[in-house]
Amino acid sequence: MTLIKSISGIRGTIGGPAGDNLTPLDVVKFTTAYVRFTASEHPGKRLRIVVGRDARISGTLVSDLVEGTLLGCGADVIDVGLCTTPGVELAVTAHDADGGIIITASHNPRQWNALKLLDARGEFLSDAQGKRVLELAGQTDFSYPEIDAVGRVLSRESYNDEHIRRVLALPLVDADAVRRRRFRVVVDAVNSVGGVVIPRLLRELGCEVIELNCDPTGEFAHNPEPLPENLTGISEAIVREQADLGVVVDPDVDRLAFVSEDGSMFVEEYTLVAVADYVLRHTPGNTVSNLSSTRALRDVTERHGGHYYAAAVGEVNVVAKMKEVGAVIGGEGNGGVIYPELHYGRDALVGVALFLTHLARTGLTMTQLRKTYPAYYASKNKIQLTPAIDVDKVLLEMKSRYAHENVNDTDGVKIDFPTCWVHLRKSNTEPIIRVYTEAQSMAEAEALAQRFMDEIRSLGQA
Incomplete structure (x- = not known):
């Protein structure tokens, strides 16, 4: 049985028996339940839902099923197409939508896909809200509106360029400083949507980009989780190309890992540590990460006079704790950077821009910067x-x-x-x-x- 229903969404392998895997029937059932839940949150309103997907090969199949179900439920659709998870989150609020569905199984292999469910703030549903969706999916009295009340597709337009623009507009992103460094960067986007947005962002920042696995075919060139054992190709390319660093993202671009100029891992856990160090230098305050994240964030936070807090694993839990303690930066040790100045969601684009600003302003190399942090x-x-x-x-x-x-x-x-x-x-x-x-x-x-x-x-x- 490979259908998993949790705080992280509805996730499963494509095909097989309905109810045990992510089949067309399951996609329709859970999408319908999500619309019924969202309608209960916005009574009497004609719903507007954003839909976006990563590049995995089942993406079009699932996206078409989701869109058709939303329309059949009487909800209007804004289709942002091939889009990162943080991009869909931002598009929800930009379009004044009532929610969003991201079609991605994140770091899972090619046979997996999932529905990640958002509220009107572009944030993941809480545990209680997610359980309500599951309860509704278990009911059998689904009834759909007649022809005059079916939904419409309001637009089919990418949000990727606007996402990049909003990242570059952040006060702590110093594009001029990055451009002066003229970084030479290798990008491994595992042949998903990161191959569309990350090179574009880097070129806007004046970087010379060497693309590795940046064709968004969904045919992952290696295991898509950005762990050291999966990144030998980019390590070799960095040394061969005499690059300053490497940038690695997962299929939906909410996780971010860096590779140093000598081909060594900067270490995924230290993505958030380095970004937090930069942010805290300019906006002192509190930080949050999950219980599975490195102690180095606590050490760096205390060095800057702030307080560190730990949350349960899961982006929604980290976000809730960040709001509770007023954190200026937070995230997860899997390379997920959450910067509230833009939005409450893990965002690799924000992570890249802030990290490169930090690296450019220090004048250090990647290996030199890494040595400035506690070694765990x-x-x-x-x-x-x-x-x-x-x-x-x-x-x-x-x-x-x-x-x-x-x-x-x-x-x-x-x-x-x-x-x-x-x-x-x-x-x-x-x-x-x-x-x-x-x-x-x-x-x-x-x-x-x-x-x-x-x-x-x-x-x-x-």
């Missing part, structure tokens, strides 16, 4: 769920075993040791337990992860 090493692992593993029972047992340590059970179980930590949680997007660790050396982080994975497996056999 993360190990990210997962255990495939089996019938023998009762996740809730496992997490309760771990909490009990380590009650003498600093334990946070806001989202799964995070155990903070003096010089390292481990975070255990059930994934929102895959049938796995995530085991994330961080320590002051990779050997320590990996040993800690192995220790806890062995403990979990032993509990599954008990």
Whole structure:
């Protein structure tokens, strides 16, 4: 069964039995439920919904089904076509829409797709709202309007150029400083929509761009998650081309990773750390990341006199905490930068522009900049769920075993040791337990992860 319904949307593999995978029937059912929910939030109003997609090969199929269902439900549609996730979020408010549907499975492989659901603020539905959509999808009394009340397509127009314009207009984006550095940049956009927008943004910033996997065919050239083991191609290209840095995005361009001039990883966790360092220099304040993110953000925040706060994993949780504490910058350790000055959503375009401004103004190389931050090493692992593993029972047992340590059970179980930590949680997007660790050396982080994975497996056999 590969249909996953969670706070991250409706996600599944294409084809197969309805109800077990993301089939046409499932797309229609969940889109209808989303319209019914949105209508309840805006009673008596003719709805206006933005639809956009990444470049994966099932995108047109799913997009056509979503659009047709929206029209059949009496909602008007603004189709922004091939668009990043943050671009769709911005388009919702720009078009004064009542919501949006982003058709993307983010970092998942090519056989996956998903419906990510937005509210009228261009933000993801809350957990309670998402559960209401799922309840409505479980009902069987769907009734659709007759011909005079069906929706209309109001426009089919890209939002990509406007997204770039709004990023460049931000006060902390110093395009002139970046242009003076004349950066030579290799871009790996895994043959999705990032190949359309990231090179265009970089050229606006005066960079020389070398494109790698920037043809938006949806045929991913490698595993689309921007992890070091998937990025050997860009590392080699940077050295070969004598580039200043590399920019890597996932298929829907809400995650961002950098590669240094020597081909080494800047490390995805440090995308947010570096951007936060720059933002905090000019707008002191608080920061937020999720429980699985590096301690380096806390260290940098405190260095600038701010307070760091941790949220449960999931963009909607991070956004809620950012609003609660008035954070000036936040995000997730997976390379997701959230800059409220533009909008409350992970946005790789904002991350690129702010990072390059920071790099340009410091006059440092990538490897030199990286050395200015605290050195932590993360190990990210997962255990495939089996019938023998009762996740809730496992997490309760771990909490009990380590009650003498600093334990946070806001989202799964995070155990903070003096010089390292481990975070255990059930994934929102895959049938796995995530085991994330961080320590002051990779050997320590990996040993800690192995220790806890062995403990979990032993509990599954008990």
